[in-house]
Structure formats: C-alpha cells, structure tokens
Amino acid sequence: MNFELSEEQTLLKDSVTRFVSDRYELESRRQYIAEEAGFSADNWRQMAELGWLSVPFSEEHGGFGGGAADLMVVMEEFGKGLVIEPYLATVLLFGGTLAESGNAALQQALIPQIIDGSLHGALAFHERHSRYSFSQIDTRAEKTGSGYRLNGEKTVVLNGLAASKIIVSALDSSGGISLFLVDTDEPALQRTGYSLMDGQQVANIRLNGLALGSEALLGEAGGGADILSRVAVQALVALAAEAQGAMQVLLDTTVEYSKTREQFGVAIGSFQALQHRMVDMFASCEQHRSLLYRTVCSIDEDPSNRDEQDIAKNLHALKIMVGRAGKHIGAEAIQIHGGMGMTDELAVGHYVKRLMMINTTLGDADYHEQQFVELARK
C-alpha cells in the first residue's frame, strides 16, 4: 500500500507546477481567453513540447502510456491554475474516443497529430434533451448507398470552435448509438460559438444532412455508447483531479484570507464558528482526495486484479463527491471572503465557476448517484 508519487510522477508534477506558476496569473488567463481560439496557442505548443499531450496515449500510438495516476498529477496542477487549454476536449475526449474505437488507420493518422499539438478535436455528445445520458439523443444517422447522412443538433460541444475534427454521436436505424468522425469545414455543418462561465469556448453544432463515407464510422455500428463509457473513465478521473486542485486553492486562499482580514478588531479566522466551517471545508477537500486516490488505484491495478465493477463504483462515487465537495467548498469560500468573494478581480469566483462547470460535465452528482444506486442493485 503506497500513496506516494513515483520519481517520474514527481518530475512531471514539478514541471506542470512550474508551467502554471510561470504562465497562469489571473491576468494572463484573461488574455488567453480573449484569443480567437479561446485559449493560448503558445501554451498548447509548450504542452506538446513537454510531452503532456501524449500522457494518456499508449506507446504503440506514440504516447507516454501513462496511467490514471499520471493523468491525475497533470490535471491537479492544471486545476490549481485554472488552465483553459482544451486538454480534456482534445486529448481525453476526442483522442480518448479515437483510442477506444479500435480503428487502427485513423488512430495512426490522427493520434500523432494530437500529440504534436497540430490537431484540435472535440467530442459532440450533448443534445438539448439528452441531459446526462449518452443515449437519449435525437441526432440521426441514416444509411445511404455510400455511407451515412447525419441530421440533428449537438449542444455545448467543448472546444467545438477550435476543433478541426469532431466526433459526433448519432442514433442509427437500429436504435443504437454510433460515432462518426466529421470535418468541421463541411458546409452541411454549422457552428454557433459561445462562452461558458468558466471561460471555455464551446459551440452548438447543427448537422444539416451531412453526408459521410462509411469510413467515418468509428468502431462498430451501434457500439458508440460502450465506447463513450470507456472514454469517460479517464475523463472523469481528469475532471476530479482538476477539481482537487481547484478545491485545494480555494481552501488555502480562504484560510489565508481569514488570517489577515480583520473585523471587530481581530482576524476573522479567530472566530470559532468560521474555524469549524473551515475544518469542514478541509474535510471535504481531503475526503475528495481520498476518493480520487481510491479510484486511481483501482484503475491502475494490475490487469490480473482489475475489477471493472469496482472501478465503475469508484468513478460514480468520485463524481458524486466532485459535485458535492465542490459546491460546499465553493459556497463557503465566497461566504468567508465576504464582499471580496463577490468580485471578479479575486480568483475565488473563477475557481467556484470552474467547479460548477466540472460538476455538470459528464453527469452531475445527482445523475451519478442514480447510477451508483443502480450498480449497487446488481
């Protein structure tokens, strides 16, 4: 039993920490967001050079072959800096879906481009009425002589504007979910970009009878929902690790603020009621960390001992706690910062907003609780 980072992981962590402290002042972050892509192309190049874009990919695809623990190390530091570059969207969701879909030709063509930073992608799975389900969608893929024709609209596609290729989920005629790779310069594909409160640029994507060749199908026809669930494993760990970083910053900032802010002649951190509440914030933060470690360990378990049911249970539990600990810590951080917590100048509100978006990404706490309960019944 061991919860220490390996030497390699410690080096990786130090390198991401340095990147964040060099490049992620709140003011620089505002500038990255103002760039056309919605993030810094220069940062992305830097990430590619440092090899971070290769972390989750297997060695046969030219990747680092990293496990969940490696990913956690990177994402926790990203969370501390509120890094805006679309690591989740391009590397984990788009790249992860390619890696899980078993289409060797596409993998060989595209994964190296992701790793070298030249290709941005996105995964379009949300719809107006899908809520948090991968399969409750209305976009349809109609079989044609030479391939497929897609009609429908996907919403809140992370990195949907900067992406040059997008993987789209659609219902096929058999009622199953299939995944298709589409180019964003297709005229039958129409994008509306907008921002989320955490600064991310996202898009809604309309497919107006988009015609695709049969090679655009990723994996088996009807196998899309399975692929997406496998992709979610790494993505959920990444989100939780990012949330861990953000929660830690909020906790530390709040405790520090309470030591310096004076009211009624003393530091507000000397008030017992606030002390007890900060202890509860600390508890939420540490309990979340424990569940993150638990989940990471279960995923990185020796293949002989790997227990998929246990992993699924841990992941649901983790996402439940991401949501709840994030809300708890976020609300208390603003409250204890008082009026200052309401301002956009201070970083507090930005961390809180990112935690709120993390909660709603890939299923919120209530959704995962429902899944957790169903799993327990089996």
Next chain:
Amino acid sequence: MNFELSEEQTLLKDSVTRFVSDRYELESRRQYIAEEAGFSADNWRQMAELGWLSVPFSEEHGGFGGGAADLMVVMEEFGKGLVIEPYLATVLLFGGTLAESGNAALQQALIPQIIDGSLHGALAFHERHSRYSFSQIDTRAEKTGSGYRLNGEKTVVLNGLAASKIIVSALDSSGGISLFLVDTDEPALQRTGYSLMDGQQVANIRLNGLALGSEALLGEAGGGADILSRVAVQALVALAAEAQGAMQVLLDTTVEYSKTREQFGVAIGSFQALQHRMVDMFASCEQHRSLLYRTVCSIDEDPSNRDEQDIAKNLHALKIMVGRAGKHIGAEAIQIHGGMGMTDELAVGHYVKRLMMINTTLGDADYHEQQFVELARK
C-alpha cells in the same frame, strides 16, 4: 390576521400548564408509567373533570366542539410535560374514528363514555408490513351469514392494553378497507403488550377468526381508508403541537445549560460555534411553530373558505417538519448537553425519545414528503 389566543384558549392553556407543573415532575412520570395501565388513572379522571377529554367532540355528542387551535393549546402543554396519558389513542384516534364514521347509535353510546373518562379505546391500523400506509394490510374480514369473521395481526397498537374497545382495520372481499369495533375481552382476540422507548404501553393484537355481528362495521364497507384520513387531520395537528412543546423545552433547557456549564474557564454558551448552532435550533423551533399555526388556521377557516387541498398540503408539510425539526433539535440538545445528555436522569433523553416516536406515528417525514410531492402533482 391574528395569531393571539382567545380568552377562552388562554384559560385552557393556563389550566393545562398548571396540571403539568403540578403533576409532571420526571419522577412522577416514572411512577405513572409503572402503573398497570401504563399511565395514571387519577390523571385521566382529572382530565375528564376539567373537560379536556371533550375538546374535539362536537356539541351534539356532548363535546366542547373545539377546533384545531383548541386542540393545539392542550397538546403543546402536554408536550412540555411529556404527558403519558393516552389522549391521542383514546380521544383522537378511537374517539375521532367514531366521530367520523357516522354511526349515530355508536356515537351516542360511546362518546359520552370517552368524555367522562370511563372508556378507553384504541385504533389498530398498523401491521407488520403496512409501513405507513393505511391500506397496505393483510388482516382480512370475511363476510359470514350474520356478519364478519376477522383474521390477522395488528402491531404497535397505541393504548392497546388498557383499551376495552378497539377499532380494527381489515381488508374486505372487495379489496377495500373496512373498520370494525371489537371488544377486547373476546376470546378470539389475543394481546401481547410491550413498551415503547417513550414509555407508552402498546400491544400487538391477533385476531383468530374473531366473529362479529354486522353492527360492528363502522361507516360504509370499504370506506375505512377515507375515514382514517379524516381522523388523521386532528391527530396530526395534535402530534405536531405536542412536538412543539417538547422542542421548546429542549431548546430552552439547552440554552440554559450552556449558560451554566463551564469548560475551559467559561460558560460553553459563550462559544460562537455553539451559539450559532443554538440559533439554528431556535430557527427550527420557530419555523415549526409557524407551520403549525398555518395548518391550524387552514383547518379552522370559515367553512365557506375551507380548502381541503390546502389543508392536506399543510398537514404533510407539518409532519415533514415535525420529523426533521425534531431530529435536529433532539440531536443538538444531546450533543450540547455532552455526557449529561446521555444520562437517563436528565429529562433531555426522554424528550428526544418522544420526538422520535412522534416522527414515526402516522407516517414519518419521508412518507409525508412523498405524499406532499404527489399532491403537488395533481
């Protein structure tokens, strides 16, 4: 708009307050519980003499014709003293069912005996698997030539041992619920008595083919569930008012204790964390009182304005809050009393136990929340 007691209600309240302060020291209460009936026959006589047993009955039955507010006044004071006499069981559940069942002959014969204190009754509606539903029962009433034959077992019958007559719910052949009046000296009726944690004596009642004449049927065949819901109106108000009294005592006792108990050289009531928690106890107590007044006002509304849907909604909301405020105030009262809160000597634990039993009587908070939600859907 007016939340003051009338002059008559103030007199009634003062008289119950005096009774409680004269007769309900914790030690006297232990002695009442130790009596054979599980309560004090002398107290019961006193209640009859003071006219309290007549409060909810209409004037045509020889009662006081009191409304929900009058009942509230009596029960809140009972709650402050943890009065153990079976007012709920005999007057409100047994008497209330008679009054609602519309059987004039039985009403004329029995209600005066309740009012003069000579008759104890009980209402047997719980079963091993009924949980909080009136209708999910297994006891059956089979039609015979001359009447009915009852088979089954009722559980946790309040006042089931002291009662000489019991109203029993049973499924008839059409699947409806009917109510039957039975004498407890019938040989085919077998009772097992036991105690609840709040000191109440209750019984399980086996009906082994008990033969009844057709006059034993109360109200319409199959109309039992409706009658019971009407009976529940007054009973729920009474339980909530009793809870109000108990919560008020717990709050007051806890605040007082915190002013005198010293730790670390100061009264524990000077610790801000405890102060804030006691404010939350106060809030629970006052919010409960508000909902109690809301419910009472809606029941006592002029007949022309009476809104049954509104009353039902208020009653469910009230019982939800009885459960939640009771748990909250009870848990904090014990915690803030520290080790002393764990002892049986102090009254604290006894109030907490009574609140716990009130929560489970006639449906707990979760059950009523479900009902509240269903009502909101209509």
Next chain:
Amino acid sequence: MDTNFSADDLAFREEVRAFLDAQFDDDLLALLRGPDGVKSGMVEWQRRLYKQGWVAPGWPKEYGGTGWSLTQKYIFETERALRGIPDVVPFGLIMVGPVIYTFGSAEQKQRFLPRILKSEDWWCQGYSEPGAGSDLAALQTKAERDGDEYVVSGAKIWTTYAQHADWIFCLVRTSQEGKKQEGISFLLIDMTSPGITVNPIHTIDSKHTLNEVQFDQVRVPLANRIGEENKGWTYAKALLEHERTAIAGVGDSKRKLSQIRTHAAQEKWGEGCVLDDPKFASRLAAIEVELMALEFTELRSLASAAVGKGPGAASSLLKLKGTEIRQSLDQLHMDLAGYYSGIAVEPGESWQTIGHEYGSDARVEFMYGRAATIFGGSNEVQRNITAKYVLGL
C-alpha cells in the same frame, strides 16, 4: 387565531391585482429588459406607483404614505412578487426617506421627500468601507468641519447603483473620541460634488451593480447633516430596523419556486421529466416546506407588530432563513439547468439556438444571490445578534 381576510381586505386585493395587471404592462417590461432597464425601467414603474399613491406603503400618510394596514401591505407585497414585479429601488424610498422624515429638519423634509416620492432623485447608500464590512462601526471616512461645510475624504465600497445616483447618504467619522459607534455622523451628499469618483466593481455575476465611491476633499454643507453631529449611528440603526420588513423575500422565493417547478416539468428526462425524479421532487419539497413556514414566520411578525407587541423574537430569523431558502432555490435551479447553467450569453443573443432559455438567468441569480448572505449584515453577524439578544447568550 385566524388568517381570514376581511371583506375589505379581499376588495383591496382585487384593486391591487387590477392595478398591477394593468400598469405592469408590456411596454414597461420591454423598458426593464432594455440596456438601461434598471434605471429607466424602474423610474417609470415607480412613477406609475406614485401616480396611484402606492409608491411608499411604509411611509406615514402625512409624508405621502398609503395608510395601509399590515394585512394590506402583505397583500400588496404578495401580489407584486407573484407577478415577478421587482420591488422599488430601496435606497431612497425604503432607506433614506424614513431617516429624513424621522430625524431630518423641516427644510430637509421639504427638499428631499417629494423628489424621492416622484423618483426625481436616485439615491445610493454609503455605509460599508474597504476595512469595515460586517463591522460597520469601524468606518474611517472622515468629515472635518471647515466653516459651514464638512470636508469629506475616504472611500465607500459595495455601493449598489452608485453609477446612477444623484445623491448618496453616508456614515462618516466626525470624531475619534469614545467608542467607535460614537463620533459617526449621517450626511447627505450630492453625487455631482467635485472630488467624488465612482469606480465600478465587476462581480461574479458579470453585471455592473456595485461600485467603490471615493471622496477626495468633498465639500458638504452642514445643512446636509441629518440630526446632531456624532449621532449618526443612532439614525442608521433605526433605519436598519426599518429595513427588516419583507427582508424574508417570501414572495420572490415563491415565484422562483414556481418557475423551477414549471421548468422541471418541461425538462425531459428518460421517459418523463425531471420533476418526476423523486430526488429532485424531494429537494423541491423540502425547500417549499421551509418557505411555507417562513411565510407564516413573517406573518406572525407582522401580526405581532400590528397589535403593538413589536415584531417578536422570530423576526430575527427572517433574513437568515429567507436568504438560505433563496440560495437553495438558486442552487436547485442551477442543477436543473445542468450544463446549460454555465452559458454566458450576451443580452440580445438568441437563446433558442443554444440551450434552455432559463439557464443564463439562473446563473446570474445564483451568482448575485451569493451576496444575500454577505451584505446588509452577514448571516454570521445575524446569528451573533440572535444568540445575544434573543437567546441571551
């Protein structure tokens, strides 16, 4: 013990309903939703109320109040909130007005009150300072006498709508002696005075509501002081008590709750809608129960005041529970909007192409609503006060 409305009350309710339905019309709605909605929309609405004689129900009749009973005030407030009609901007009508008619000179009454009633002056409040938030009395903005003027220097913060304001009422320090509550005076300051700078504060709801107001040797006539020098704290405290009424926000929360129910019934989820989800319904129900109770906590308080017994101990809970309930509703609305809760659309963009039409409103309300437990005496300070004055701790 009853909540029966008299026949007169019921007739009054009909009158209120008729007025609100007629006067809060589409033109006004368009104005309120426009780019300058807070100022031009609210001024227009308050003038319509003024014409009806209803703009200041809290004021004594002699100064232009309505003379309504507490029940009538409650009826008006309920009907207003149920229609989603915003409350009047409080700084003139609810806050400084009562201070002026209670403690002001005859000249001050004559000069300021009619302009407040007619919404000719827009007021803002200068209490909080960068170093003095919940600890209001620690304020440092200085006013030194120079002839028949004060010279005011310092800064006020969290000043709502200072960017629109013609006047600001301020607590300033006129003496360093004695306890910090002593030595404070209450001044009315013309916002066009030289030396005043208004700096916007950008808040987490991405709106511009709050400001910092700096005073650099601003000259204020002595005649603009309310009451005596160094007694300003007393006047401010009286005002805070006045502010307490309707602070529970029951009507607004009821409306929010009913919006959430409507939206949850529209939101598809599996074969049904989100409202069918027992856990969602349970969260909604738990809040509704608290709100049903709070409505009567407020009524108890009003009724007690109406029979001359003061608002009662439970009134100390109105802000605490009111803000907690509102924040729970805001959170529930956010959870309902799901990933659409995060959409930060600029005014005028089409919702239809993007997601739920309510997502962005829910977010703005959630974000700005965090302030409800911070400003106007944080909930921590409210608990301290209740512990001390109600529980005697």
Next chain:
Amino acid sequence: MDTNFSADDLAFREEVRAFLDAQFDDDLLALLRGPDGVKSGMVEWQRRLYKQGWVAPGWPKEYGGTGWSLTQKYIFETERALRGIPDVVPFGLIMVGPVIYTFGSAEQKQRFLPRILKSEDWWCQGYSEPGAGSDLAALQTKAERDGDEYVVSGAKIWTTYAQHADWIFCLVRTSQEGKKQEGISFLLIDMTSPGITVNPIHTIDSKHTLNEVQFDQVRVPLANRIGEENKGWTYAKALLEHERTAIAGVGDSKRKLSQIRTHAAQEKWGEGCVLDDPKFASRLAAIEVELMALEFTELRSLASAAVGKGPGAASSLLKLKGTEIRQSLDQLHMDLAGYYSGIAVEPGESWQTIGHEYGSDARVEFMYGRAATIFGGSNEVQRNITAKYVLGL
C-alpha cells in the same frame, strides 16, 4: 501509488480469515449474547486471541505484540469488523498497556503486562470528572502524599465498565501550581481498595455501561504511579495519540451499512421494498460514498505513518468523519425500522411476535452512539484542534 496487496499479505489474509471463522464460533456468540456477555464473552474471545498471539497487534513484539506491518493490521481489522466481531475491550490492551510499556518501571511492566495480555485483569479509565469533560485538564481529584502512599479523594465520571474492573488508571492532581496541565500524575489503582464506590449511570440506551467512581481517601502505593510525579499529562497525551488508530471505525460502519441494505431489501413497501425507494437509496448512497472516502483517508494515514512521515494532516478527520458517518447510519437504520424502532423489549423476549427483529438493536445503537461525538474529545474539541494545528488558525 497503489493498493496492491503482496502475495504475503494475501496469504496472511487467508490465515486471518481461517482463524476468525474457526475461533469466533457459536459457543462464543452465545456467551457474548448472554446476560454477562460483555465480561465473560469478551474475556473468552481475548483469551483465544492471546493463544494465537494476536491479542495485541499494536504492541511491540518484545512485550507480546505481533510485529505486523500496517497493511497486516489493516487486513486483520477489516476482516474482524466485516464479521461483526467486537474489538477487544480497549482499556487494558489499547490504552493502559502502551502507557505501561512506554513509561512504566520494569516492575510495573512485569507485574501488569502479562495479566493484561491474558485478560486476567479488567481495566477501566479514570479521566473525566463531573466538572471536567472536554476540558480534561481541569480535573480536581486530589492525590496527597502520606509516607509511601498517595491518599486519593475525588470522583471520576463516564467510567465505562467500572462495574467489571479490577484496576483503574487515573489522572489525579498532585500539585496546584503552574498551568492546569502541570501538577497531574498518572496512577494505577486497585479497584478493591477501601474507599472506592462505583455508582451506575443509567443512560438513554437503557443499558448499564457507564459509572461514576468515587474515591474517599483511597490509599495507593507510590509504586503504582507511572513515571514522574506531575508529568501524568504527558503520558496521557501520548496515549491519546495511540488511541487514534482505527478510531474511524470504517470496518464497523461498513458492516452496519451492509446490514441496513439487507434489512431495507427485506422491508416491504408498496409493490417493492424500501431499498427501491429512490430517496432511501439516495441517503444510503450518500453515506456509502463518504465511507468509501474515509476508508482511504485512513489508509493514507496508515501508509504515511508506515514510511515514517507521521499520520498526516488528514488523520485529524478520522474521528470527526467516522463518528458523523456512523451517526448517519444509525439514523437511517432507525428510519428504516420506523415505528418498530421504538420497541423497548427486554432481552429474551421474542421478537417475532412484535415487529422487525432489528428495531430494538437499531435503537440501542442509535442511542448509545450519540456518545461517539461527545466522549474521547467531543467533535467540537476535535474541530478546535484541527483548526489550530492543521489550518493554523
């Protein structure tokens, strides 16, 4: 970063399972459930553990410990709790034993340790006093020297199982000088000494577990003092840290959770069972998630200690979260039992005729469990300590 058990660990787990399954047999169970179960049952079980050499995993090998790694201790603890096997009575084996082998004289070690290991002496703890609960150092029980003896007078309270005890270890005041933590000594006192009276305290669970122990001029040889005079506080503090391990009660809570799941599946409700109720399932899930986290908070603490880094900051949460989780489970079990939760049946009465077989157990556990957040440093004191030492407030 991994939680893989080594092959040796897995083999050890098999050994533990085999031992527990064989030795925790029906005879023992019957003894434990008998009228004198706590004493005779626990002594028998501890003797079986002693025979196996496993009764004191926390002790150094030289004094009779097991020499287990932290992982092995964790495995043993998990397997024990999953089977519902009670932990050893802590006062001798977990509490005073370590004090004696760490700070005691050679004579004391020789005299007391073997008898503790063999469960020949039953110990109890004399710390709390009527006036000194969470503020332990305020204790007043006095020990005055008289020749080669102390004369002890005063009272201890909340003394668990004092009615069974042969010995009590006590903190007593031997000096009034200096800070209250100074002037305290640590004494071992024979419970058969003249002047000792044990008065039962009846608690809200209707069981007799706690007592008040009065000392009226009780004579205790100086040789029964641990270490130096007036240094008792230091020894007691060291013991409190020792006590921290496994304080989270994860294994016991896991077992309780699985009991609740089983009972909820048996409890009919409408067409299905209570476990099908989404709200019930949601409450259960929320607690399980916290418990899954706490299990790893404990493991992180153990693993950190094992590599010589101390238990880490998160270990301060083990008691806080552990007791909160346990109390939530107790409440859920009560709610599941419904009106049957209130049944106060005497031992030996038949459950079948009355209601759910688990209702009364749930109630006793709920009631006694309220003490978990009060005794051994209340959760309020735990939060104070964490705020100070972990957050630096």
